[in-house]
Amino acid sequence: MTGTPDVTVIVPTHQGTRYLAEALESVAAQDLTDVEVLVVDDASTDGSAELARSFADRIPDLRVEVNAERLGAAANVARCIETARGRWIKPVFQDDLIDP
Numbered sequence: 001m002t003g004t005p006d007v008t009v010i011v012p013t014h015q016g017t018r019y020l021a022e023a024l025e026s027v028a029a030q031d032l033t034d035v036e037v038l039v040v041d042d043a044s045t046d047g048s049a050e051l052a053r054s055f056a057d058r059i060p061d062l063r064v065e066v067n068a069e070r071l072g073a074a075a076n077v078a079r080c081i082e083t084a085r086g087r088w089i090k091p092v093f094q095d096d097l098i099d100p
Contacts, residue, residue, distance in 0.1 A: 008086030014042035016094035028058040036061040042076040
């Protein structure tokens, strides 16, 4: 993607492997263009970041960031918003699903 995307889908996560795959599957199933997907992992130890990165072939504009230390839920959402490149932000939490 070049320039500023219209939308950034932010996915804050911590220890999210139990649900994260389903959430990212639902994002990947969308028929959208000019959208980046930003997963910010809050220093998980369960492989959440690696799981998110495994969707790179299905979500073309996927970015995965990992916090060096745990920030907590609210601060991690704030980091997602600060790091987002899109004009608009759509939060999708690790246990959310989006209908097609």
